[in-house]
Amino acid sequence: MKSAVETLNPTRVRLTVEVPFEELKDSLDAAYKKINQQVTVKGFRKGKIPARVIDQRFGRGAVLEEAVNDALPRFYTDAVNEAEVNPLGQPEVDITELKDGELLAFTAEVDIRPAIEIPDYSGIEVTVDAVEVSDEDVDKSVEQLRDRFASTNPVERAAAEGDVVTLDLEAKVDGEVLADGQAEGVQYTIGSGELLDGVDEAVTGKSAGEEATFTSTLKGGSAEGKEAEVTVKVTAVAAREVPELDDEFAQMASEFDTLEELRADSRKRLENMKQYDQATQAQERVLDELLKLAEVPIPEKLLEDEVNTRKHNLEHHQLGQMGLNLDKYLEIQGKTAEEFDAETREQAVKGIKTQFVLDELVNKEKLNVSQEELTEHLMRRAASSGMSPDQFAQAVVEGGQVPMLVGEVARGKALAVVVDAVKVVDTNGEAVDLSDEDDEAAEAAEASAEDAPAADDEKAADKSE
Secondary structure (H helix, E strand, O other), X not given: OEEEEXXXXXXXXXXXXXXXXXXXXXXXXXXXXXXXXXXOOOOOOOOOOOHHXXXXXXXXXXXXXXXXXXXXXXXXXXXXXXXXXXXXXXXXXXXXXXXXXXXXXXXEEEEEOOOOOOOOOOOOEEEEOOOOOOHHHHHHHHHHHHHHXXXXXXXXXXXXXXXXXXXXXXXXXXXXXXXXXXXXXXXXXXXXXXXXXXXXXXXOOOOOOOEEEEEEEOOOOOOXXXXXXXXXXXXXXXXEEOOXXXXXXXXXXXXXXXXXXXXXXXXXHHHHHHHHHHHXXXXXXXXXXXXXXXXXXXXXXXXXXXXXXXXXHHHHHHXXXXXXXXXXXXXXXXOXXXXXXHHHHHHHHHHHHHHHHHHHHHHHHOOOOOXXXXXXXXXXXXXXXXXXXXXXXXXXXXXXXXXXXXXXHHHHHHHHHHHXXXXXXXXXXXXXXXXXXXXXXXXXXXXXXXXXXXXXXXXXXXXXX
């Protein structure tokens, strides 16, 4: 087999391949065997029809087509390996010559992973938020814990903000009660904003047995987005009572004996959260600066596929779970379709650039992923997905996504290498040493590097095959 490679642009090549006809022998044999199993010819047992009879009855052309279709992937892969290119996606193949008994020639155009030069990033400097936890932050955290242990007790008075009321609701549009516009026994905390707009004002000051009518825009159901006349009846009022902030509360709500110990633990937890946020912020800002320095040509077909994938995932998965369609989502976001398309394309470009640059860093720094690192990453991904580690691991293996996870960890390590080499300061002007928070920094780096497109080597290889 002879092959040559022509560079069409930094992200696309054309392979020209010539194959001596004898190299098609195995595929021709397989083609005759396949056709033998599919057809019947009077006078011959199934599977025992001679090749010459198949040629006469069904045409030599049909056999050649079957053989070429079988052999092309193998010849294409050999040409790719010989040219030492990294294909992305499926090739566009054109058979330029097929002479029976002599020659098969074809061309294959395919996007490739571009050659990237990692820029000198040592001069990068970014500023991140300082890790500061105020007494007010601790007070708020303890108050949230306190609210979780609140109890409710029925009261015989008018409802006020903070009370838990039991409501019966009826919604009418154009004077007609909606089929799904009635609900009974709905519990609602006044002031929480978890029900319809206007309900707080309607029920405040009402006692059990009283009702009110107000107008509101429906947030869901068959008449979502329409103005409705809503009648609400208060059937019960209960006051929320929170426990006293004392040592007894600390013992009830935590493993600590005193309120002072509980507050100290809350402060430490908040500091840990802010340290993680700081590490994430550092990773994201360093990555942005690195991408500004790097020259990365983007394969157009890959970009188109990534944009379509992002749109599909948003429309058919994320919005579907929220009961929204794209038009409603854009209305809520206050964006036009053109603005949405531009943002999606921008995000896709950044995702592709991120993967290409970090993958090149992985190769340059010769970074490997240990089993322990992969397991830790899998545990974090499982937690964020709401699945158990075993369930998530099974889904990853069955979906052939292990290489994808390995790539995420490797890219996270590559980004961490860059962060370690640049200057990170907080808003107080103090240098930030993320190496003191290895776990948080590593997790943040992987999170920053996760927003990569479906252009990783394994997926690209799958598409090429």
